[in-house]
Amino acid sequence: MxxxxxxxxxxxxxxxxxxxxxxxxxxxxxxxxxxxxxxACQCGNCGHFRMPPTPVCPECSSFQMTWPTLPGTGxxxxxxxxxxxxxxxxxxxxxxxxxxxDGAPGARLIANVTxxxxxxxxxxxxxxxxxxxxxxxxxxxxxxxx
Amino acid sequence: MGWVNxxxxxIVGIGSTDxxxxxxxYPRTVYEMAAEAIxxxxxxxxxxxxxxxxxxxxxxxxxxxxxxxxxxxxxEMLGMPHxxxxxxxxxxxxxxxxxxxxxxxALMNEDxxxxxxxxxLQQLPQTRLGTVFGRMAPDPENSFLQPSGLVGPGHMIxxxxxxxxxxxxxxxxxxxxxxxATRGHSINRPKAIRRKPLTQEDxxxxxxxxxxLRRLDFCLESDGAVAIITTTSDRARDCRQKPAYVHAVAHxxxxxxxxxxxxxxxxxxxxxxxxxxxxxxxxxxxxxLSAKDMDVALLYDHFTPMxxxxxxxxxxxxxxxxxxxxxxxxxxxxxxxxxxxNGGTPVNTHGGNLxxxxxxxxxxxxxxxxxxxxxxxxxxxxxxxxxxxxxxAPLPVxxxxxxxx
Numbered sequence: 294m295x296x297x298x299x300x301x302x303x304x305x306x307x308x309x310x311x312x313x314x315x316x317x318x319x320x321x322x323x324x325x326x327x328x329x330x331x332x333a334c335q336c337g338n339c340g341h342f343r344m345p346p347t348p349v350c351p352e353c354s355s356f357q358m359t360w361p362t363l364p365g366t367g368x369x370x371x372x373x374x375x376x377x378x379x380x381x382x383x384x385x386x387x388x389x390x391x392x393x394x395d396g397a398p399g400a401r402l403i404a405n406v407t408x409x410x411x412x413x414x415x416x417x418x419x420x421x422x423x424x425x426x427x428x429x430x431x432x433x434x435x436x437x438x439x
Numbered sequence: 440m441g442w443v444n445x446x447x448x449x450i451v452g453i454g455s456t457d458x459x460x461x462x463x464x465y466p467r468t469v470y471e472m473a474a475e476a477i478x479x480x481x482x483x484x485x486x487x488x489x490x491x492x493x494x495x496x497x498x499x500x501x502x503x504x505x506x507x508x509x510x511x512x513x514x515e516m517l518g519m520p521h522x523x524x525x526x527x528x529x530x531x532x533x534x535x536x537x538x539x540x541x542x543x544x545a546l547m548n549e550d551x552x553x554x555x556x557x558x559x560l561q562q563l564p565q566t567r568l569g570t571v572f573g574r575m576a577p578d579p580e581n582s583f584l585q586p587s588g589l590v591g592p593g594h595m596i597x598x599x600x601x602x603x604x605x606x607x608x609x610x611x612x613x614x615x616x617x618x619x620a621t622r623g624h625s626i627n628r629p630k631a632i633r634r635k636p637l638t639q640e641d642x643x644x645x646x647x648x649x650x651x652l653r654r655l656d657f658c659l660e661s662d663g664a665v666a667i668i669t670t671t672s673d674r675a676r677d678c679r680q681k682p683a684y685v686h687a688v689a690h691x692x693x694x695x696x697x698x699x700x701x702x703x704x705x706x707x708x709x710x711x712x713x714x715x716x717x718x719x720x721x722x723x724x725x726x727x728l729s730a731k732d733m734d735v736a737l738l739y740d741h742f743t744p745m746x747x748x749x750x751x752x753x754x755x756x757x758x759x760x761x762x763x764x765x766x767x768x769x770x771x772x773x774x775x776x777x778x779x780x781n782g783g784t785p786v787n788t789h790g791g792n793l794x795x796x797x798x799x800x801x802x803x804x805x806x807x808x809x810x811x812x813x814x815x816x817x818x819x820x821x822x823x824x825x826x827x828x829x830x831x832a833p834l835p836v837x838x839x840x841x842x843x844x
Contacts, residue, residue: 306588313582323582344704345583351694371605371703371710373597374650379590389587391598391703403587403703416605433586 300374300411303388305435310380311427318346321360326432331422332360333397342400365422366439367392370401374411386411392420392436408438442687442725446842448543449675449682452486452668453805454479458630458796461562464662469502472664473559474516480666485679486553488517491668493551495542496527497534497829497837498799503560504531513557524550528690528837532739532830533714535800537690537837542669552670558801559664584701593657593742595700597649600744603711604651607759609747611651613766615642617743617786618655618793620770624817625790632659633794656743658792665801667808675844682844683808686824687728689721690837698833708758713745713831715752718838722826723754726840730754733840734822735810736784737803739830740791746770749828753838755784777820788817803827804839811843 315323318334322345325332334346337357341350349356370391378385390406406420420436427433454476456464464472481488500508510525524545528534535558542554575581589595603609618637625631637655645653675682695705696714709716723729730736730753738749747761756764769783779785789795789806796802807825809815822843829837 306586311586312577313586314577314579315582316579319579319582345580345702371598371602373589373594373601373652374647375588375594376647376650379588387588389589389594389598399704399706401703403584403589405587416602427586 297412300386302386303405303407303409303411303414304386305405305407305425306378306387308425308427308433311433312429313427313431318348321358322346323431325360326424326434329424329432331363331365331434333363333394333400335359335361335397342397344400344402361396363394363396366395367420367436369406369414369416369418369420371416372406372414374414388414390414390420390436402434404433404435406436406438441727444543444547445725446684446686447672448546448669448685449672450539450667450669450685450804450808450841451675451678451680451682452480452484453666453808454483455665455802455805456663458632458798459662460632461660461662462564464561465563469506469559469561469664470512470516473508473513473557473666476559476664476666477517477555477557480555480668483680484668486668489520491519491553491555492522493524493542493545493554494522495524495538495545495554495556495669497538498527498531498558499529500527501531502558503562508557522551524554528835530833530835532741532799533832533834533836534690535739535829535837536688536804536827536839537829537835539667539669539685539804539839540688540690540837543685543688546669546671552674554669556667556669557664558799560799561662562660581701591649593652594649596742596745597652598703599700599711600651603744603748606707606711607762609762612639613747613762614656614743615639616765617740617746617770618642621740621787621791622794624772624788625794628790628795628816631790631795632661633790652742658741659794659797661796661798663796663798665798665805667801667804681812683811684842684844685839686842687722687725687840688838689718689725690829690835691718692834692836693717696834701833711748713748713752714834714836715749715828715831715838718836719753722838722840728824728840730784733784733824733826735788735807735819735825736786737789737807737825737827738786739800739803739828740787740793741830743793745831746786749831753826772817772819774817777818785819788815788819800829807841811841813843
């Protein structure tokens with residue numbers, strides 16, 4: 294068993310079917326994404342990173358936030374391989390990944406990865422951010438195999 | 440030392456409707472099924488529904504994941520003269536057995552005398568649990584998850600299972616063994632939905648839905664209702680059935696697990712776990728017992744890998760060793776001896792969510808009650824202690840030990 298089946302390219306889900314909303318805590322992340330700048334929420338007092346952004350630092354209880362520009366690279370922490378477009382039900386190979394972000398210890402993003410076949414995605418794989426336009430002129434950070 | 444309320448309350452009544460494949464209970468309504476289950480539980484306990492004065496829910500008093508039970512409507516429908524306790528645990532199925540702790544809190548505070556815990560659900564096409572996360576409108580929190588296309592619970596758990604495979608070499612054969620062993624327990628259960636024997640070949644032929652998870656790694660999506668009545672041990676002695684004492688019970692969990700697979704921020708080793716270490720430790724501290732003292736384990740099995748991870752969190756085996764534990768047959772019940780196989784503790788002797796029915800964990804509690812009464816189908820010989828768990832999910836999760844009277 295466990296013969297490797299060629300699933301073909303890992304694809305990104307089409308951006309036009311993806312919508313997001315924001316609040317005061319999360320909007321700076323998405324505004325940065327519009328400028329193709331990958332950031333993560335960092336405590337302005339103690340420097341602890343937290344994602345998704347929340348109003349208070351869980352380490353020092355400070356309400357101060359900073360949004361440093363990250364290198365835009367990271368490493369796959371885990372993933373699943375999915376085979377149906379959730380919006381349409383059509384066959385569609387995509388790979389949701391949990392990515393640990395370089396330059397932001399403890400911060401992770403959940404996204405899709407592309408640039409390789411689905412069965413070649415692996416834990417520890419290096420990735421680089423890939424910007425995907427989505428609904429309402431927002432931009433979503435996805436990833437490409439580095 | 441022991442927990443102050445140890446054995447002070449007991450489950451005295453259980454009732455359940457037939458179990459239906461999702462949507463098949465139509466045109467019954469959830470309230471009608473809930474009424475049947477509650478009245479059956481009262482009959483089982485030997486009390487009148489008019490004696491019921493408390494309601495302890497979980498999952499935000501959910502009926503499935505889209506509706507809500509309303510205590511006033513239950514009173515109106517069933518003719519309960521008054522209620523003096525009505526409350527719920529938060530979040531979802533993780534709190535299932537914690538609701539018995541909530542009932543215990545109510546009873547020990549003398550808020551009520553007979554407390555009902557109820558779950559009922561009906562999954563019409565617009566309310567399927569399997570797609571519930573994907574149908575949520577975007578909000579600022581889920582905007583960091585939904586765009587990835589992790590829309591079903593199976594997708595979400597698949598990511599945790601993958602990490603467990605990576606860290607510990609866990610195999611898909613071990614996931615299969617969870618399905619196969621527990622299918623072996625549902626074959627002779629009259630109300631079970633899946634009753635056909637299952638082989639490793641069947642399992643491997645099952646289609647991948649969220650690689651590394653196959654269709655047979657997913658639990659059923661069912662309709663039906665289950666009700667449980669908890670009362671004080673003093674009153675339990677006057678009830679019809681042998682009491683199932685609440686020996687230890689806990690809900691909650693730790694920050695490292697938190698929102699779990701709706702967050703994915705868990706550090707190792709929590710990421711590839713069931714999130715149950717905290718409540719497991721609490722019930723073992725409350726009782727002075729450990730996994731080896733359990734005669735049967737009713738572990739919430741929405742997805743096969745989470746059974747393996749619970750075996751590790753509760754201490755049936757060391758972390759990372761559930762693969763070998765399962766593949767050595769230790770989940771299985773041997774009817775010839777009335778015990779486990781190869782020194783193991785039988786898991787889900789009712790077939791579980793995977794095979795019997797998925798009523799969001801309630802059937803695990805009713806099976807534990809029947810095990811410690813000594814009246815179930817796959818009866819463990821001399822069953823003194825039964826462990827029951829709530830769903831590995833965003834907190835709270837929960838843990839329960841029932842003791843035979």
